[in-house]
């Protein structure tokens with residue numbers, strides 16, 4: 379078979395690997411000049427960074443398996459990470475039983491209720507019992523209003539903005555379950571691929587080339603039509619295929635397939651919304667805090683998390699630079715999404731000072747900004763009823779993207795799993 383894959387993110391790349399290994403002719407169409415999608419990297423001086431911070435969990439079995447297959451299993455390092463929470467104008471240790479005891483924003487009773495509710499989440503295996511309840515309602519019921527307001531609400535707001543009250547408990551369950559399993563001797567560890575995701579992407583690229591996969595970069599797919607075969611339409615040329623997998627976001631896939639997909643299908647799947655992301659990277663002269671991951675629980679601060687990469691991997695590996703990712707999930711109409719890098723640096727300065735009063739713009743050696751329109755699907759109650767299947771109503775046209783991942787939260791591990799699964803579906 380001659381098979382087209384639209385998009386060269388991790389889903390598209392792993393689908394291509396699977397199909398090419400089965401002996402099919404595979405072409406990847408990618409609108410950008412590089413492969414990798416959201417997991418892409420960039421070179422700076424003599425090191426490489428992810429455009430968006432990336433780490434992996436011990437429970438990410440599909441990544442671990444893929445790294446083994448590509449002889450990269452020794453390249454992933456498992457490291458202890460320090461997590462913090464900024465609230466009440468102070469940074470608090472967070473994420474361990476001892477830090478919970480010292481966390482003053484919650485009173486004694488709230489701490490007990492918080493601890494018990496977290497254990498309850500870990501003990502739930504049948505996620506479908508949570509489908510009908512929002513995270514807000516479940517937390518208030520199981521941990522109380524104060525725990526919701528002090529801990530969870532700010533986190534949900536930073537990820538989902540105005541839609542935070544509608545987020546399903548299944549989403550939070552998926553996220554917590556994953557994280558809870560990433561432990562070595564009872565302590566949380568996170569995985570980081572030496573040399574960044576670039577190490578993985580280069581190895582995948584080599585394997586694809588050995589298998590004869592054709593990668594068309596700078597080739598945005600504009601439309602898809604179908605007669606005897608499918609026709610992929612790009613600005614400069616059209617190409618014919620027996621089967622097509624779209625691994626671009628669901629809205630973009632619906633747009634590409636609009637002339638062949640039934641209207642009712644497009645209407646139903648268009649109900650699934652995404653948040654966008656704007657990520658500012660500051661290369662600093664000094665360390666910003668002692669935390670790798672600092673959640674921001676202060677709603678007056680416009681960003682949701684500070685990820686100081688060089689508190690996971692030593693600054694020595696980055697020529698002494700300190701690397702701070704400022705994570706902000708927003709909707710596309712947000713002012714922060716529209717800002718330029720300079721505007722964002724300015725807008726964030728006073729907020730960074732609230733967290734660390736010593737911080738000054740003089741610390742900045744360099745900065746980078748990355749934006750993506752489709753960063754996180756908004757998972758509401760009873761999502762399983764509208765979750766897309768890999769198969770669309772058009773025979774031979776498949777979709778595989780973050781919206782297919784459920785009850786787990788999106789991530790590279792599940793992109794790999796779904797890349798393999800959608801390939802199996804195509805071959806059935």
Ligand SMILES: Cc1cc2nc3c(=O)[nH]c(=O)nc-3n(C[C@H](O)[C@H](O)[C@H](O)COP(=O)(O)OP(=O)(O)OC[C@H]3O[C@@H](n4cnc5c(N)ncnc54)[C@H](O)[C@@H]3O)c2cc1C
Nearest residue numbers: 385387388389408409415416430432433598599753789790
């Ligand atoms: C801020 C942030 C941090 C994250 N951190 C982590 C983490 O720590 N660990 C983890 O496991 N996961 C993390 N993730 C999630 C993870 O990166 C994604 O789940 C995964 O990379 C998605 O891969 P994908 O192939 O499904 O989609 P994408 O990476 O979005 O790939 C889609 C590709 O399609 C291309 N494309 C779009 N339209 C067209 C078109 N018309 N024609 C041709 N090509 C097109 C795009 O350019 C892109 O390359 C993070 C995500 C974000 C946003």
